[in-house]
Amino acid sequence: MKALVLLELEVPGDTAVDYQYPATGNPPQSSGTSLSAHADVTVTEASLRALGVGRALAGTGSLAAVVFGDADAGGGLPGVLAEHGVGDVYLVGSAVVAGYAPQAWARVIAGLIEETGATAVLAAATDRGNEVMAHLGAITGLPMAANCLSVSAPAPADGGYVITRQRWAGLLEEEAVLDAPVALLTVAAEAIPPTEADAPSGSGAPPEAAEVHRVVPDISGMAPSPGAVCAPAIPDGDLVVRAVESPVRDGGGGASLATARVVVGGGRGVGGADGFAPLEELASLLGGVVGVSRVVTSEGWRPHRQQVGQTGTKITPELYLACGISGAIQHIAGCSGAKHIIAINTDPGAPILAHADYAVIGDLHEIIPALVAAIRARSAAA
Amino acid sequence: MEILVCVKRVPTVGGRITLTGDGLGVDTRMSGFTISPHEECAVEEAVRITERLGGTVSVLTLGPESAIEQLRGALALGAGRAVLLETDGREYGPIATATAIASEIGSRAAAEPGYDLALFGNEASDTGDYQVGIRVAHLLGWPVVTGIKSLDVSADGVVARREYRGVEEAYSLPLPAVVTVKEGLNLPRYPSLPGRLRAKRAPVERVEIKDVSLPEGLRKTRLRVPEGGTHQATVLGEGVAAVPELVRVLDELGILS
Ligand SMILES: Cc1cc2nc3c(=O)[nH]c(=O)nc-3n(C[C@H](O)[C@H](O)[C@H](O)COP(=O)(O)OP(=O)(O)OC[C@H]3O[C@@H](n4cnc5c(N)ncnc54)[C@H](O)[C@@H]3O)c2cc1C
Numbered sequence: 297m298k299a300l301v302l303l304e305l306e307v308p309g310d311t312a313v314d315y316q317y318p319a320t321g322n323p324p325q326s327s328g329t330s331l332s333a334h335a336d337v338t339v340t341e342a343s344l345r346a347l348g349v350g351r352a353l354a355g356t357g358s359l360a361a362v363v364f365g366d367a368d369a370g371g372g373l374p375g376v377l378a379e380h381g382v383g384d385v386y387l388v389g390s391a392v393v394a395g396y397a398p399q400a401w402a403r404v405i406a407g408l409i410e411e412t413g414a415t416a417v418l419a420a421a422t423d424r425g426n427e428v429m430a431h432l433g434a435i436t437g438l439p440m441a442a443n444c445l446s447v448s449a450p451a452p453a454d455g456g457y458v459i460t461r462q463r464w465a466g467l468l469e470e471e472a473v474l475d476a477p478v479a480l481l482t483v484a485a486e487a488i489p490p491t492e493a494d495a496p497s498g499s500g501a502p503p504e505a506a507e508v509h510r511v512v513p514d515i516s517g518m519a520p521s522p523g524a525v526c527a528p529a530i531p532d533g534d535l536v537v538r539a540v541e542s543p544v545r546d547g548g549g550g551a552s553l554a555t556a557r558v559v560v561g562g563g564r565g566v567g568g569a570d571g572f573a574p575l576e577e578l579a580s581l582l583g584g585v586v587g588v589s590r591v592v593t594s595e596g597w598r599p600h601r602q603q604v605g606q607t608g609t610k611i612t613p614e615l616y617l618a619c620g621i622s623g624a625i626q627h628i629a630g631c632s633g634a635k636h637i638i639a640i641n642t643d644p645g646a647p648i649l650a651h652a653d654y655a656v657i658g659d660l661h662e663i664i665p666a667l668v669a670a671i672r673a674r675s676a677a678a
Numbered sequence: 679m680e681i682l683v684c685v686k687r688v689p690t691v692g693g694r695i696t697l698t699g700d701g702l703g704v705d706t707r708m709s710g711f712t713i714s715p716h717e718e719c720a721v722e723e724a725v726r727i728t729e730r731l732g733g734t735v736s737v738l739t740l741g742p743e744s745a746i747e748q749l750r751g752a753l754a755l756g757a758g759r760a761v762l763l764e765t766d767g768r769e770y771g772p773i774a775t776a777t778a779i780a781s782e783i784g785s786r787a788a789a790e791p792g793y794d795l796a797l798f799g800n801e802a803s804d805t806g807d808y809q810v811g812i813r814v815a816h817l818l819g820w821p822v823v824t825g826i827k828s829l830d831v832s833a834d835g836v837v838a839r840r841e842y843r844g845v846e847e848a849y850s851l852p853l854p855a856v857v858t859v860k861e862g863l864n865l866p867r868y869p870s871l872p873g874r875l876r877a878k879r880a881p882v883e884r885v886e887i888k889d890v891s892l893p894e895g896l897r898k899t900r901l902r903v904p905e906g907g908t909h910q911a912t913v914l915g916e917g918v919a920a921v922p923e924l925v926r927v928l929d930e931l932g933i934l935s
Contacts, residue, residue: 464691467691467903468695468903471900471902473897474895541848638911656916675934
């Protein structure tokens with residue numbers, strides 16, 4: 297079993313990775329942060345969890361990673377990846393596949409399947425992960441199973457890979473058999489526990505660092521690159537759709553919702569657009585952000601990007617403080633990945649209490665300002 | 679502008695999901711049916727675009743005869759034409775669904791002014807496969823972008839935007855194109871009474887599905903409702919009197935450090 301995992305990277309101080317444009321290709325349209333400028337790029341938490349599932353699937357076989365970025369991306373990356381059990385890392389030079397171009401990324405991975413003989417390809421079930429893997433499914437004609445929770449290597453008796461995956465945004469789980477020469481899977485990262493980095497395997501010493509292979513795709517009009525391991529051809533059509541990145545215009549906020557350490561949630565109980573100031577204050581005091589229920593966005597009190605839930609964002613904070621939120625299953629679908637949930641609600645029978653660790657019964661309009669005052673007083677005393 | 683919107687009939691899910699006895703389906707005896715919020719936004723967006731630029735909104739669903747109910751729902755919101763790719767009740771996976779839809783789009787292009795834009799929901803709320811729109815685009819050789827929450831359409835092409843990890847991504851696509859959208863793209867209108875009356879009488883084109891093979895490589899063996907939500911929260915107290923206790927818990931959880 298040979299598993300290949302698509303990893304997404306994170307640059308500190310920057311919420312997403314930007315890619316350099318080629319000198320000969322299209323002009324730079326984004327701010328053009330080069331990965332090599334950041335020695336400390338890291339793999340996103342979601343990708344690490346997908347890597348954990350890939351490692352379990354590969355078992356005694358081999359585990360490889362594919363990363364899109366600058367050729368000398370984050371000096372330490374191969375070492376970090378080795379700790380996670382990765383033997384080979386395929387670095388796809390951004391100077392060629394400029395910007396996030398989902399179809400071109402998938403074409404490169406299709407080439408790597410041929411090159412490496414991988415029998416499973418995994419990615420975190422993020423917007424990008426699902427998108428690239430669906431393209432890969434369409435390019436290869438293979439089925440793609442989205443939002444998997446577990447997968448086991450194919451046994452003859454099962455007729456294929458036995459997987460569990462989410463349906464209904466996690467309200468249901470499906471057991472299924474995936475019968476395909478290469479398994480294409482995305483992993484519902486927020487629903488599976490973080491996996492510890494592999495301890496050095498009993499017998500031999502762990503490798504120093506994952507072996508780096510530079511991948512330089514073949515794009516018409518560009519000079520072939522020496523020293524590249526494999527050169528999948530990228531048809532021009534694959535590069536039609538690509539992202540031009542810019543900072544979120546009206547302030548963002550919800551942008552970091554998915555990765556915030558603390559989320560202060562507000563629902564219908566907040567009562568109106570002007571009721572959110574104390575929640576904002578509490579959130580910034582705790583180093584977190586505000587998230588909301590669908591009632592709040594459909595009333596137009598807050599922008600949709602702050603919505604938590606089935607049709608909003610899935611969050612994975614240390615703490616979710618749900619204020620004036622009843623806890624409908626579509627909302628829970630987005631916050632069940634929180635480590636701890638505390639509810640503030642006037643109704644002791646609200647469904648959210650069945651998902652929360654702690655609850656305070658009462659009016660959020662009184663409790664939140666009192667909580668803000670108490671936390672301020674505490675830090676003033678310290 | 680000729681716009682196709684693809685929607686899927688799914689059970690309306692309220693407080694919890696109940697499974698059928700064989701564990702292979704959702705028990706819908708007590709529930710109604712609907713389309714996903716993403717698809718409601720797709721219909722609304724298509725209607726707004728044609729209000730501005732002219733043209734027709736066609737709504738399409740692949741499903742059993744009963745899915746005509748969802749087509750009429752879209753007609754009531756302003757779609758002008760409805761197409762049912764009629765199934766025999768068997769479950770179609772994403773590959774078969776995409777094959778049937780692409781073949782319908784292709785045959786229309788051959789006979790009439792074809793579609794300029796095909797809109798889908800980013801994912802269906804029931805199966806959550808995240809791929810039908812992309813597979814259709816590949817079959818047609820059209821560009822595609824997914825998860826879109828802002829769309830500017832002109833005769834020349836579309837500029838589609840979404841946010842990813844705190845960064846706005848803008849995509850420019852030539853037409854014809856496939857775009858899959860998410861809730862938040864707009865606030866869908868409610869159907870008007872005249873709209874509903876018109877929808878009731880409007881014809882629905884029924885198309886027979888050819889050349890798809892079922893089942894696909896991914897075969898469902900069982901569904902289950904995950905556990906959780908069965909415990910009860912520890913109540914720290916009532917009103918502002920509970921705040922000191924709440925602060926203590928926040929500290930204990932390491933939130934205040
Ligand atoms: C297909 C589909 C997708 C959906 N997707 C989402 C989604 O992504 N996210 C989402 O959130 N919802 C989603 N929903 C909607 C969901 O079903 C609920 O309608 C919604 O979550 C309810 O929001 P709420 O909890 O704010 O409001 P309510 O259910 O009305 O609850 C308000 C709560 O506030 C409490 N309260 C009132 N006043 C106060 C006060 N002064 N102090 C303290 N507590 C107070 C009440 O006791 C109550 O518990 C979806 C629904 C469907 C059908």
